[in-house]
Amino acid sequence: MTATRLVLRWVDAYTRGLPGDARAARRAELASDVWEQRAASGDGLGAQLALTSRCVRGIPSDLGWRHAQRAGRRRASRGSVARRLGWAVAGMAYAALTMMHGFNATVLVGLDLYGDDWDPAGLAWNARVSATLLTLLVVGAVLMRRLPRAGASLVALGALATPIAFPWGAIVYGPIAFAVTLAAVARAQRLRRAQRETTRG
């Protein structure tokens, strides 16, 4: 077995089971390094020994790097679960708030609990606007994974339009809308960065 094959096989072995992007990046980087070394030193016995030596001396570090990658992935996975839970709770709270308008329009008006002081047409308008904004939020959140910018724009539109549509609730909706918009923009940036890294690797 030539030294080049030994190095590349070893890279294959210690990157096995790692996430695709980390594995592909490390393999590509080593393939490049080995090629450069061969181009500089040739394929003589001395060059083969030097290449083998570089590979063997680096084994403890390779294993340390692998361990760090796996540990980092586990930490990221735990963080991801917490983030998803946070998103779910925030989404449900927001949905509950916006659905209250729909509830007002359909149930309370239907039961005639508001009396004559409330305008059923106005409450029905509230319900339609709430449903539209909620749809924007849900579609945006779903779309974000594939099209981060478009998804974040829909989420931001749905969130920021809420305090405008219901100015009397702005004190509640305003900060929530602002936080949801910031979170959507941050998530879109993270996803775009990850997509770029995958494309490059």
Added chain:
Amino acid sequence: MRRRPGSLIPIELAILEAASARREPFHGFELAKALADADGARGLTAHGTLYKALARLAEQKLLEAEWEDPEIALRDGRPRRRLYRLTGAGAARASAERTRAQRAGTAGRYPAAGIA
């Protein structure tokens, strides 16, 4: 032994020093050659040692890495290189470490111990 967050080991300091002497981005093998040339007694840095250190420096944002344009690699008939460049934070850290080394009387060199 667990390392203190943000601390650098000799190979990482040597990489920062070599990187601060370069204007152009560099790839792993080029860096290994530069490190070996700077310390004539030593061979090329081991793959594992070198790329683990580079990954750690990039993680700390002292270096930034990007893949070379595939067109260039294709034109030259070789695998794509991953190119590294010193960041502003990396340059500041290299300068601070140089000053510290000068004060300690070890100007321009970092202990080779621990570099495989």
